Amino acid sequence: MNSRRASPPAPGKQPVPVASPWRASRERLRDRAVKREAVIRAAAREFNRKGYHNTSLDDIAARLEVTKPTVYYYVTSKEQLLFQCFVAGVEQIRAAFRDVRHLEVPARERLNAVLRHYGEAVASEFGWCMVRAEDQDLSPAMSRHIKALKSEIDHGIRRLIREGVQDGSIEPCDPKMTAFALAGALNWIAHWYREDQSLTGAQIAEAFVTIFEGGLRPRGSASRLSARERIRRRARSALAR
């Protein structure tokens, strides 16, 4: 049964061409980081499937085909595990902000780009931890840390909205409420995505951006399209019934 973990992680048996004495220990250090990441990833998957409180460390260990103390060898506590998952998810979104910061396009397009990355992140395997993790489950210190990260993202969105209103690419609106609405819609993806994976995270985000941009109320030229609309409507209702 227990084949002594030689095959799963990395067969470091190859004769190394240059026998630098530090080579091996460096290799091992890298190995350790890889394993630690695997632990965090496995935790994220289990949390995603069953929720934080319904997942025991034995579950996570079993999923990795090791035992609980082994998990504790890479992580100090269950709480820290959740925290790491959270940070991993948030980092994707922070990267999105960094990516668009220097783009030479109107703010609305920068916002859209962020929202697309945002949606992808929420639909990723760390999405659940980032979105559904409750700070009540964490120590005050970690809770503060997480709140700060969330707030940073929130204010990043508000800022893009304000800039969009200023440069005329976004309809004047309340940045705070609008940011809440956008982030909420995207965050919520984490709640239903598991059960309906017919679309990728990017596709969902794209659809949402389209909805956010256009709004529900028909655009000015809508009256001109009424004939075509009616045709499509017929086809639709025929399909729906």
Place this chain on the structure above:
Amino acid sequence: MNSRRASPPAPGKQPVPVASPWRASRERLRDRAVKREAVIRAAAREFNRKGYHNTSLDDIAARLEVTKPTVYYYVTSKEQLLFQCFVAGVEQIRAAFRDVRHLEVPARERLNAVLRHYGEAVASEFGWCMVRAEDQDLSPAMSRHIKALKSEIDHGIRRLIREGVQDGSIEPCDPKMTAFALAGALNWIAHWYREDQSLTGAQIAEAFVTIFEGGLRPRGSASRLSARERIRRRARSALAR
């Protein structure tokens, strides 16, 4: 006078916002239904404050100034308690659908009315239970029940969207994705409302409806400001640096 527990828990403590029916028991006000509802309401409050798993039945009992067996006298299990809280929240939304069903206005306005009630419900004391309760915490039977109720609401929104597209009051769109976006934005209120109660649930819902209706892209002839945009953007990036 019950000399046993009258003195320890500070007898003259009135400032509790929710009057506990056990206080009134001295006045012979014995109404089982009222007490049961008080139990559920207290549970909702505690779940809202600390989360389901971080709330023990002792906590809930203490909040009512009784003991755990008393709670079990009115409720069969913690799980059922969560379920009842959930149903109480969902019922508010179902009522919203019933209210608008017979209104003689375009579907978009009926949808808006539902969304307003929806937002209020999510910001109410049962909002957390309705939104953040994970079906992983419930037995399969109750989980199915809850999924059915959620699905009913989801399809109710989709239906209003379809009707709006048909009667021309809503821009043609994908009903499923749009429903997800709307419900997500509103559901998310439950995550941040506790910490920012500067607005009522109704006001938030109203703001969201405005955002959903108009969309981010400016209405009318606002798209040929690109020259001015560029200037403004330069100024901004200069400030940002």
Place this chain on the structure above:
DNA sequence: TAGGATAGCTACCCATCAGTATGGTCGAGG
């Protein structure tokens, strides 16, 4: 080949908490 660091396991501890057994109090009806 010794000795230390790395890495993982078995077996255990113990705090928490859902749920219960049992028995006491009090008002009402006889």
Place this chain on the structure above:
DNA sequence: CCTCGACCATACTGATGGGTAGCTATCCTA
């Protein structure tokens, strides 16, 4: 005054699960 039943408390059980102690095996460096 006595009993019945509704209501509630004390004090317990049992299981789950986070976290640890301590042993073992392997590899690296000397």
